[in-house]
Amino acid sequence: MMRQLLPYTIRPMEPGDVQTVVAIDRLSFPTPWPASSYMYELKHRSRSFYYVLLRPTTDEVTPADQGWRRWLYGMIGLAGSSRVIGYVGLRERGQPTEAHISTIAIHPDWRGNGLGELMLLVALEQALELRFSTVSLEVRASNQVAHRLYRKYGFRFRSVHQAYYRDGEDAWLMAVEVDRDAYQxxxxxxxxxxxARLGRQQPEPV
Structure with a gap:
């Protein structure tokens, strides 16, 4: 799958993307995935589907080149030349009718532009193309911003996984049925x- 939505490009994640994906993961989550987890998903899972979001080719803006941020990006290997600014992962969950969004993130410098919503939409549309009937995900119990986005797209609370994350926080399991005409x-x-929102924006980091 290769998609062009306004100035952005979405394509399947490749092994060469993993270093940048892990760097974004570390900036996004207190318990990030290691590179080996992404490599396993890409190489050994026949029903896993991972996608990356690329910034526009004509945009040469890189993360702020100053102070601690410059040092941090150098330490974690987020090269300014990389075009990957976000990603999402989708996998079959237990039964062939349910897809699970395993991870989703946007680089902090590109948040607030609707790009997290874009990657959620990509996952949902891909689930429909693959003929899944239900899509589920876990979200931190404290992540109110994510709760609002997922409810906007029809996700409903299903259950609580107590102490699901390595730091002890609970996770909410949420799900939506995507195979209904009204939902589509x-x-x-x-x-x-x-x-329309993305079309009104100048694509650049905050």
């Missing part, structure tokens, strides 16, 4: 609204 019509409207 809703998804089209949400996509149109997001496209």
């Amino acid at each position: 019509s809703r998804l089209i409207r949400l996509r149109q609204a997001l496209e």
